[in-house]
Each structure stands twice: as structure tokens, then as C-alpha cells.
Amino acid sequence: MESNLLxxxxxxxxxxxxxxxxxxxxxxxxxxxxxxxxxxxxxxxEGSREQLLHQTQANFEKLISRQGL
Structure with missing residues (x-):
């Protein structure tokens, strides 16, 4: 039984x-x-972080502007 357990x-x-x-x-x-x-x-x-931030903000504003109230 021990070999079976092992x-x-x-x-x-x-x-x-x-x-x-x-x-x-x-x-x-x-x-x-x-x-x-x-x-x-x-x-x-140069400015890669600023460009990324600007693009992210633009995408967010575009998404918000397309939503209905």
C-alpha cells in the first residue's frame, strides 16, 4: 500500500x-x-507623454459629445 501512496x-x-x-x-x-x-x-x-495625454483627452471628449443626454 505504501508504494501506491508514493x-x-x-x-x-x-x-x-x-x-x-x-x-x-x-x-x-x-x-x-x-x-x-x-x-x-x-x-x-519629445512630447510623447503630452501627445498621448492630448489624444486620450480628445478621444474622451469625442465619446462624451456623442452620448445623448
Whole structure:
């Protein structure tokens, strides 16, 4: 009976390892996707933050102006 218990424990350990590997892969994938979706805010481009803020405000005002009262 002890060998049966040890075999079950080994299977659970292997399943946990597989799940941990899957989560790590998923986190890496999500990080890479986020990098592709978020615009760069580097200081190398002059005014990039101001341009992003201006565009966001313009989009918000456009959305609000199209809503009915």
C-alpha cells in the first residue's frame, strides 16, 4: 500500500510542476502582449507623454459629445 501512496504523491508533484510551468508560460505571454499593446513613454521622443495625454483627452471628449443626454 505504501508504494501506491508514493506513486500518487509523485503524480501530484508532476501535475504541480506542469501547472507551474503553464502559469510561468502564460505570464510571459501576457507580458509580451502587454508590451505590444501599450504605447512607449520613452523620453527620447519629445512630447510623447503630452501627445498621448492630448489624444486620450480628445478621444474622451469625442465619446462624451456623442452620448445623448
Amino acid at each position: 506513486t500518487g504523491t509523485g503524480a501530484v508533484s508532476a501535475a504541480n510542476d506542469d501547472f507551474s510551468e503553464y502559469v510561468a508560460h502564460l505570464q510571459l505571454h501576457m507580458t509580451l502582449q502587454a508590451r505590444n499593446l501599450v504605447p512607449s513613454l520613452k523620453q527620447t521622443q
